[in-house]
Structures are given as structure tokens and as C-alpha cells.
Amino acid sequence: MPELPEVETIKNELKPFLINKRIIGVKLENKKIIGYPKPKDFLKKIINKKILNIDRKGKYLILKLSENYNLTFHLRLSGRLIYDENLEDKVKYTRIKFLFNKGTLSFSEPRLLGRVYLYPVDELPKSLSSLNNLGKEPLMPEFNFQYLKTKIKNRHTNIKSLLLDQKIACGVGNIYSDEALFCAKIHPKRKGSSLKDEEIKRLVKCLKKIIKIAINKKGTSISDYLRPDGKVGSFQKYLKVFRKEGERCIRCNGKIRRIKINNRSSYFCPNCQKEV
DNA sequence: ACAATATCCTGCGAGC
DNA sequence: TGCTCGCAGGATATTG
Numbered sequence: 339m340p341e342l343p344e345v346e347t348i349k350n351e352l353k354p355f356l357i358n359k360r361i362i363g364v365k366l367e368n369k370k371i372i373g374y375p376k377p378k379d380f381l382k383k384i385i386n387k388k389i390l391n392i393d394r395k396g397k398y399l400i401l402k403l404s405e406n407y408n409l410t411f412h413l414r415l416s417g418r419l420i421y422d423e424n425l426e427d428k429v430k431y432t433r434i435k436f437l438f439n440k441g442t443l444s445f446s447e448p449r450l451l452g453r454v455y456l457y458p459v460d461e462l463p464k465s466l467s468s469l470n471n472l473g474k475e476p477l478m479p480e481f482n483f484q485y486l487k488t489k490i491k492n493r494h495t496n497i498k499s500l501l502l503d504q505k506i507a508c509g510v511g512n513i514y515s516d517e518a519l520f521c522a523k524i525h526p527k528r529k530g531s532s533l534k535d536e537e538i539k540r541l542v543k544c545l546k547k548i549i550k551i552a553i554n555k556k557g558t559s560i561s562d563y564l565r566p567d568g569k570v571g572s573f574q575k576y577l578k579v580f581r582k583e584g585e586r587c588i589r590c591n592g593k594i595r596r597i598k599i600n601n602r603s604s605y606f607c608p609n610c611q612k613e614v
Numbered sequence: 615a616c617a618a619t620a621t622c623c624t625g626c627g628a629g630c
Numbered sequence: 631t632g633c634t635c636g637c638a639g640g641a642t643a644t645t646g
Binding site: 370414415416431447448449450451492493494495499600601 | 616617618619620622623624625626
């Protein structure tokens, strides 16, 4: 599932191919993929816009277009953006395809939960209002002990869910929250308010460390994620707990467990990460 | 404001 | 081989 390191990789690797390309055509295969505006308007307004730059905000990828428009993608669980310099029609589950003078960009999304949005930069659609309410990203200097403590100290919810909250740890998803909690030796079910200062400090450090390495390794290709050229990332080689139920903990040889927290899988070592 | 739960969506792997 | 069943999970809506 694409989280911050995956979307960052996609941004970095698409950039050299997309900058200054003009969108001369669009092939819409499934209307559901368009989050805003209505498909008809989307197709009309996108034509002849030029890609000037690419940004990332949390898990959102934002193409800065000419005439002050943004083309924003969210890949959700299984979305992929594949760039092809030739014009071959080989990307499976392509829901929308952008055509340039040379090359194409395919938005593939088997589960159809991902979305693409087109809007003037100063007219953010309601369906994207969350873009204005994102918290700090782990790699920002402002993401420090004080910041995280303020966000979680009065929260009765478990720390795993708090880490997945984009208003708290923007860009973090299921993989990196589990890995960070393991690194910091914190049980995923611990209440936010129960964390000691030292634990919050460790968690901040671990999040920064893991996200940084994951970006260097070009993301985690464990389920659907691929880079824009179709290659895999390599952080899956460095996972310590995620999707390792029943395997041995590298720190204490304990048996890694999987539990459900708010209906999502959470992997941890019961011996290193105590609940009390 | 917070917390817990339901919903979206379809491919895929497990089990028989 | 072919069928059914339930899982995967980010963000948002809904309910309490």
C-alpha cells in the first residue's frame, strides 16, 4: 500500500519524465476514478494543460499544471502510476490514461478506491478538504517530541490508530506504523495518553529513521506497489514485523503476532512490545 | 471533540 | 480444476 515513502519515490521518479509535458489526450476507462469534477468537465479542462512541477503532501501526489490547476492523485490501497515512454497498452487495471506528445501516464487501480482530482489551486473541492487538515510529516523538523506529545497526550485511543491518523502522523500507513512501534518497543494497543515521555521520544526517532530508510530503498513492494517504471522497491527486505506473523523477532527471538486493531492487521513482538 | 464502527471496492488466496 | 468465502485496508461518513 502506498504510504509516504512510496508516494515520494513515485514523485521523484516521475518528475524527470513529466515536467514540461503537455496533456494532449485522456483515455478514461472507468468514471469512478475521477473524484472531481464531473468526468465531462474533467476531460474538457485537462486538455492542453502542461505539467510544470510535482509535489507530494502526505500520501497525495500533486501535479502542478499550467493555468494554475492542480491534478491530484490518491492511490489508496492498490493504485499505481506507470509511465511509459512508448504507447503500449499493457498496464492492467488502467482506469485513466494521460497521453503526451511522447509517452503516457497510466493510473492503474484494481480496487477502484483511488481517485484523481482536477481543480484550480485556489478552489480546493470539498472532497479534498482533508488536504488542508494534514498534520506534520515525520521527516519535518516540526515533527518532534513536543508536537507528538501534544497530539496524543489526551487521547484515549490506541497508539496504532493515532499513528494512522493523517492529522497526526501525515503519510504514515499500516506498514510504517507497525515498524516504528516495533523499533520503539511500544505495544500497538497502548493508549496514547499512557505513553511516557521517553517512549514518545523513541517513537519520534524511530518514525524518522524508518521513513528515511524506506525512501532510500524506494518503498516497500510487498503487495501492489510498483515504481513508475514497473520496478519494485526494496524496503520489504528490511521489515522486522510487518506481515511476519509466526516468524521470530530479530531482537529477542519471540514469536511475532498479528492482531486486529480497528479491523486492520497489526504486527508486533509481544515480548519486546509489552501491553502494560 | 472524541471514539468506535460501517462503507467503499475487487482481486486474490485459502480451503474444499 | 473450479467453486465459494473472506480478507486486504486508507479515508470518509455515520453513529453514539
